[in-house]
Amino acid sequence: MNLSIFLEQIPDGDGTWLQSLMSGLGWTLATAFFAWIIAFSVGSAVGVARTTDRRWLVFLGNGYVELFRNVPLLVQFFIWYFVVPGLFLPVKAWVTTLDPTQHQFVTAVVCLGLFTSARIAEQVRSGIQSLPRGQRSAGYALGLSQRQTYRYVLLPMAYRIIIPPLTSELMNLIKNTAVAYSIGLVELFFRTREMGEMTFRYFEAFAAATLVYVVIAMSANRIMALIERRTAVPGYIMGAK
Amino acid sequence: MIEINNISKWYGKFQVLTHCTSKVDKGEVVVVCGPSGSGKSTLIKCVNGLEPFQAGEIIVDGISVGAKQTDLPKLRARIGMVFQNFELFPHLSIMENLTLAQIKVLGRSKEEATAKGMKLLERVGLAEQAPKFPGQLSGGQQQRVAIARALAMDPIAMLFDEPTSALDPEMINEVLDVMVELAKEGMTMMVVTHEMGFARKVAHRVIFMDKGEIVEDAAKEDFFGKPRSERAAHFLSKILNH
Numbered sequence: 001m002n003l004s005i006f007l008e009q010i011p012d013g014d015g016t017w018l019q020s021l022m023s024g025l026g027w028t029l030a031t032a033f034f035a036w037i038i039a040f041s042v043g044s045a046v047g048v049a050r051t052t053d054r055r056w057l058v059f060l061g062n063g064y065v066e067l068f069r070n071v072p073l074l075v076q077f078f079i080w081y082f083v084v085p086g087l088f089l090p091v092k093a094w095v096t097t098l099d100p101t102q103h104q105f106v107t108a109v110v111c112l113g114l115f116t117s118a119r120i121a122e123q124v125r126s127g128i129q130s131l132p133r134g135q136r137s138a139g140y141a142l143g144l145s146q147r148q149t150y151r152y153v154l155l156p157m158a159y160r161i162i163i164p165p166l167t168s169e170l171m172n173l174i175k176n177t178a179v180a181y182s183i184g185l186v187e188l189f190f191r192t193r194e195m196g197e198m199t200f201r202y203f204e205a206f207a208a209a210t211l212v213y214v215v216i217a218m219s220a221n222r223i224m225a226l227i228e229r230r231t232a233v234p235g236y237i238m239g240a241k
Numbered sequence: 242m243i244e245i246n247n248i249s250k251w252y253g254k255f256q257v258l259t260h261c262t263s264k265v266d267k268g269e270v271v272v273v274c275g276p277s278g279s280g281k282s283t284l285i286k287c288v289n290g291l292e293p294f295q296a297g298e299i300i301v302d303g304i305s306v307g308a309k310q311t312d313l314p315k316l317r318a319r320i321g322m323v324f325q326n327f328e329l330f331p332h333l334s335i336m337e338n339l340t341l342a343q344i345k346v347l348g349r350s351k352e353e354a355t356a357k358g359m360k361l362l363e364r365v366g367l368a369e370q371a372p373k374f375p376g377q378l379s380g381g382q383q384q385r386v387a388i389a390r391a392l393a394m395d396p397i398a399m400l401f402d403e404p405t406s407a408l409d410p411e412m413i414n415e416v417l418d419v420m421v422e423l424a425k426e427g428m429t430m431m432v433v434t435h436e437m438g439f440a441r442k443v444a445h446r447v448i449f450m451d452k453g454e455i456v457e458d459a460a461k462e463d464f465f466g467k468p469r470s471e472r473a474a475h476f477l478s479k480i481l482n483h
Contacts, residue, residue: 137291138328142342142394143318152341156332235376236331 005201006208017195017205024191025212031108031187032174032216038113039120039173046117047124048150061121068118073111073179080111081183101186108180108187116173123165127158160231167224171217178213188212242267242398242429243288248297250283250453257283258294259453265398270430272440275450276476281433282325284450285400288431289320302397318346321391321399325406327383329375335362335386336371339393347394354393361389365419381412388419398429405436437481441465449473 006018013020050061068076081104085092095103131154139149159166178189192209196202243265250258257280265271273281286292288299290306290313299306304316329338339358343349349357362368365385367378375383384404391399401420405413417439424430424443434440440447440461447464449457449472457464457473468474 132326132328134324134326134328135330137286138322138324138330140291140314141289141317141320141322141324142390143314143346144342145314148345152345153330157330160332233332233376234374235378236374 039116043120046121321396
């Protein structure tokens with residue numbers, strides 16, 4: 001293993017391989033960050049919708065989750081990148097104003113965000129449904145509206161309960177950004193592969209990438225564990241220990 | 242205050258309430274008893290619209306509970322309810338449990354709500370527990386907090402749905418004491434319970450339900466003295482003879 005390779009200049013570009021990988025890391029983090037915002041907000045909304053007493057909302061929510069969970073992620077990337085702009089002309093008109101990297105980035109954020117949102121919706125639903133039925137009744141009995149009951153009574157507990165599966169989802173999201181390589185987004189995996197192909201130093205390239213992915217995913221895990229400790233409810237027993 | 246007129250309710254094809262009619266006057270304490278599955282909890286949940294009903298009418302303080310145009314949250318805010326399993330909000334401190342609806346529903350300021358909450362906690366003997374969380378209190382303490390939480394809304398009537406059924410025996414009395422005191426102050430109360438001692442002490446009327454019907458609706462003295470129905474007599478003999 002020869003680490004000096006990372007400091008060598010890229011033949012047809014500016015900067016070193018290390019800089020190239022770091023730039024890939026930047027895209028990976030940016031994609032994961034914005035996709036998580038979409039995933040969390042849309043997932044929460046759909047998850048809540050599936051626990052209301054409005055039948056059409058439940059139906060729509062269920063359909064949404066099935067749609068995004070049952071199609072492979074790679075296929076979804078291609079659909080968003082190649083098919084959707086062709087189907088919806090306003091999207092096409094907007095996309096043509098972007099440069100290719102921007103187009104790939106937006107596609108990756110939307111695709112990963114919505115894919116992950118369906119999974120988060122499922123967790124939010126199960127979190128809410130794991131609460132005693134009486135909690136909702138108690139909120140209503142005090143005169144809280146449905147919206148207030150969710151906001152102040154149900155969701156604060158539901159989110160606490162689903163922190164462990166949400167952590168897995170966040171880590172999956174970070175790792176799934178590598179699939180954006182398939183539409184040409186210059187994220188970490190793209191840069192790693194490029195380095196391997198151009199230098200034949202596959203071992204060094206992928207060792208570095210593996211290390212970086214592990215560090216990010218573990219950091220995400222630690223941050224979520226910290227949130228879990230900070231939000232722990234005194235005296236409330238979460239499961240068997 | 243509370244008028245229940247000919248209520249019927251079905252879960253699918255199964256009828257849980259059949260033509261139930263009764264009323265609770267202002268300042269009156271009415272105890273609802275009956276074997277499990279008799280529909281007494283369902284009936285009391287109909288009174289504040291937590292359970293929908295398909296036929297009949299419930300009027301609370303002149304407002305029809307089942308009517309489409311009724312602002313249910315507004316009506317519920319005026320009726321206190323205490324549940325079998327307390328249903329305090331576990332992620333909120335005891336004080337926050339008492340102030341949440343005061344602030345969000347009644348629009349009181351935080352200071353005002355806290356002062357009111359403190360007064361009620363003192364009344365149920367739990368002032369020093371204010372900063373704690375529900376999970377750190379015993380069942381009896383939690384239920385007293387739940388009563389205080391309902392009272393914080395200045396309700397015109399209180400509904401109790403088996404308030405002592407989930408408690409250990411040694412904690413039942415601390416909760417009943419609070420309820421007896423409330424009754425003596427003239428609070429309008431509808432209480433689903435098996436505690437016949439409580440009924441004897443403070444109830445004005447006793448309603449006996451079986452299989453979704455109100456079998457007997459009598460003044461306390463009549464109910465305990467000479468129950469008119471065989472089913473009520475049978476029920477009483479089972480729960481009083483030990």
